[in-house]
Structure formats: C-alpha cells, structure tokens
Amino acid sequence: MKNWMKYIALCFLLFAILPLVSPTAVQAGLTAEQNNVTVSLQIPEGKTETITSLRFQLRVWAESGSMDTPAFQFDSSIKSMVQDAAVTKQADGSYLMDLILSGKKDQKIFADSETAKIGSVSLKPTSKEYRLKVEFADTNLKYADASGLSEVTVSMEQEQPAVVEFTKSSGSDTKPPSVNPPSSSGTQVQAPAAKPVLKLSRKNYTYVMFKWKKISGADGYVIEEYNSKTKKYKAVKTVTNSKVTAFSKKYSYATTHKFRMRAYKLAADGSKVYGTYSASVKITLSPNQVKSFSAKVSGSKVKLSWKKVSGAKGYQIYRSTKKNSNYKLLKTIKKGKTSKANVTYKAGKKYYYKIRAYVTDSKKKRIYGKFSKAKKA
Numbered sequence: 001m002k003n004w005m006k007y008i009a010l011c012f013l014l015f016a017i018l019p020l021v022s023p024t025a026v027q028a029g030l031t032a033e034q035n036n037v038t039v040s041l042q043i044p045e046g047k048t049e050t051i052t053s054l055r056f057q058l059r060v061w062a063e064s065g066s067m068d069t070p071a072f073q074f075d076s077s078i079k080s081m082v083q084d085a086a087v088t089k090q091a092d093g094s095y096l097m098d099l100i101l102s103g104k105k106d107q108k109i110f111a112d113s114e115t116a117k118i119g120s121v122s123l124k125p126t127s128k129e130y131r132l133k134v135e136f137a138d139t140n141l142k143y144a145d146a147s148g149l150s151e152v153t154v155s156m157e158q159e160q161p162a163v164v165e166f167t168k169s170s171g172s173d174t175k176p177p178s179v180n181p182p183s184s185s186g187t188q189v190q191a192p193a194a195k196p197v198l199k200l201s202r203k204n205y206t207y208v209m210f211k212w213k214k215i216s217g218a219d220g221y222v223i224e225e226y227n228s229k230t231k232k233y234k235a236v237k238t239v240t241n242s243k244v245t246a247f248s249k250k251y252s253y254a255t256t257h258k259f260r261m262r263a264y265k266l267a268a269d270g271s272k273v274y275g276t277y278s279a280s281v282k283i284t285l286s287p288n289q290v291k292s293f294s295a296k297v298s299g300s301k302v303k304l305s306w307k308k309v310s311g312a313k314g315y316q317i318y319r320s321t322k323k324n325s326n327y328k329l330l331k332t333i334k335k336g337k338t339s340k341a342n343v344t345y346k347a348g349k350k351y352y353y354k355i356r357a358y359v360t361d362s363k364k365k366r367i368y369g370k371f372s373k374a375k376k377a
C-alpha cells in the first residue's frame with residue numbers, strides 16, 4: 001500500500017513545483033440506470049499525450065428517503081495499477097467519493113477512445129420510497145500524463161446530477177426497480193440463483209485454501225474478507241473463470257480471518273450482476289514453529305527452554321527414546337508467554353524432546369504449529 005501511495009503522490013503533487021499545462025474543459029457524464037449511476041469522462045480537448053492518472057470526487061446524498069453507504073466499482077476496461085475509491089460520510093449525511101486512478105506509461109485511461117467509462121456508483125436505498133442523487137463534488141478534474149512529471153487541473157462541464165428514485169406514485173408497480181442491468185437485447189440479466197457454499201482449510205501452516213462448487217450460470221466469483229477495524233468486507237480475489245473452484249492465499253501465522261463469497265453474471269456492457277452471499281466462514285492459521293528450543297539435564301530434572309511464539313496460547317512438549325519416532329505427549333502448557341518448563345526423567349535413559357505451539361480458533365479448537373527440531377538430553 002505504501003508503494004502505490006508514493007506513486008500517487010508523485011503523480012499528483014509534483015505540480016506544486018513544476019509549471020502546469022494550460023487547462024482545457026472536459027466533458028463529464030453521469031447516467032442513472034436502476035440503482036446504479038455510470039460515470040464517464042471525455043478526454044480533454046486538444047490533449048494528445050497518454051493520460052495515465054486522474055483524480056476527481058463525487059457527492060452522493062438522499063434528497064428523500066434513506067440509504068446505506070454507496071460503493072464504487074471501476075470498469076473492467078480500466079487497467080490502471082492503482083484504483084482507489086475512498087468513501088467518507090459527511091456531517092450533513094451525504095457521502096463523498098474520492099476516486100483515484102494511477103497507472104504506468106502503457107496503462108492508458110483513454111485507450112484509443114475519446115470517452116472512458118470510469119465505473120459505476122452502486123446506490124443502496126434502505127427505505128421503500130427514495131430519491132437519491134449523484135453529482136461531481138468539484139468542478140475540477142486533475143490528471144497526469146505518461147511522464148508523470150506534471151499535474152494538470154481542468155474544469156469539468158458536467159451534466160445535471162443523476163437521480164435514482166422510486167415512489168409509489170411513479171408507477172403502478174409497488175416494488176423498487178431491480179438492480180439487474182438490461183442486456184443488449186433489452187432483457188434483464190438475472191443474477192446467479194444458487195447460494196455458494198464456501199469451505200476453508202489450512203495449507204502449509206500459512207496458506208488459506210478456498211473451495212466451492214461451481215454455480216450454474218455464473219461467469220465468475222468474488223471472495224471478500226472482513227476487516228475488523230473498518231467493520232466492512234473488502235474484495236480480496238475476483239475469479240473471472242467460472243470453471244475455477246479453488247484458490248489459495250498466504251497470511252501471517254496465528255491470525256484469524258473471516259470470508260464470504262458470491263457469484264456474478266456479466267451483462268452485455270461488462271457490468272456485474274451479483275448473486276447471494278455465502279455464509280461467512282472463519283479460519284485461524286497455525287502459529288509459527290518454536291525456535292531456540294533446548295533441553296539440558298539439571299539434577300533430577302530436564303530443563304527445557306525456548307523462544308516465545310507470537311500469538312501462541314500454549315505449548316505441547318513431546319518425548320521419545322528414539323530421535324525420529326515414538327514421540328508421546330509429555331506436558332501441555334496453557335500459557336503462551338511461557339518460555340521454560342521442567343520435566344522429570346529416569347536415570348540411565350537417553351531422551352529426545354520436541355515442542356510445538358498452539359492457538360485456539362473461534363470454537364476453542366486448538367490449531368497446532370510445526371514441531372521444533374528434536375533435542376537430546
């Protein structure tokens with residue numbers, strides 16, 4: 001995250017020390033369709049250089065009725081390395097969307113076209129009747145070309161705010177309009193009907209393995225992870241091949257994660273129509289291997305010591321008279337901050353010791369880490 005933030009800073013802050021190009025106006029469009037508003041921009045008049053970075057803001061608010069936090073989905077045609085849509089709620093109850101696109105020199109935003117479809121705002125009304133509006137929050141748009149050495153600010157000639165509304169008096173239908181976009185033939189694209197069943201497992205201690213069954217009619221799947229700080233889900237993987245039903249991702253030792261997924265169907269314009277979310281599933285990853293483990297005889301006891309494992313809830317100590325087999329549980333320590341233990345032994349025998357850390361998941365089940373190397377006492 002730090003790398004691309006630095007990249008954005010270069011693209012958008014260097015204008016403070018470099019001369020600006022003479023600004024020209026740019027046409028901006030907002031098109032409402034059902035509960036979505038498509039955002040498009042025309043390339044600034046007279047602009048011939050490749051535009052790789054731009055930034056602008058949208059304002060979303062409920063003129064009547066109520067709504068949840070809106071979301072922004074960048075169009076699949078946009079190939080920028082950075083695609084960021086920060087949504088913040090304002091004091092007056094409206095939402096401000098700060099949209100940033102930033103790419104490398106070969107990642108054109110206006111790819112061989114005068115108009116670029118940036119993406120769409122997904123509105124989420126929570127009342128039976130509502131009137132929601134989307135507009136450009138600022139009359140200025142900032143962009144940078146492939147050189148990345150200067151930022152240009154241009155004024156936007158925008159249309160009137162896009163309006164999404166539903167009232168009983170607006171038609172005979174008493175149900176809110178469907179969010180399924182129409183296809184090129186004029187018929188609505190139906191979302192995948194089946195609800196996915198997501199299964200998680202651990203692989204090689206630090207990998208989460210995702211598995212699910214293929215959903216009939218789906219064109220792809222989106223896996224989302226819950227962020228306990230923001231209390232929101234965020235997409236971590238979009239599977240664009242409907243035949244793929246497995247995926248793995250590496251995480252840190254001794255961490256707990258919660259995921260959900262849903263299938264989607266592609267409309268003719270490339271937008272996604274989503275099906276029902278799966279049930280949320282949690283998984284806890286194994287702790288790290290115990291390091292610096294030692295076993296030393298001291299009088300009638302064997303003194304064991306090791307380096308504490310981050311996140312560990314406890315440890316299990318095993319013993320055997322053979323180095324590579326027949327290990328049996330000798331002692332369980334239920335304190336993760338412990339780094340020492342004493343055990344008794346029979347004189348005249350040679351023993352080997354191993355130790356492993358464990359954590360507990362949401363169901364209080366123990367999840368064990370890899371055994372340490374065997375130590376002789």
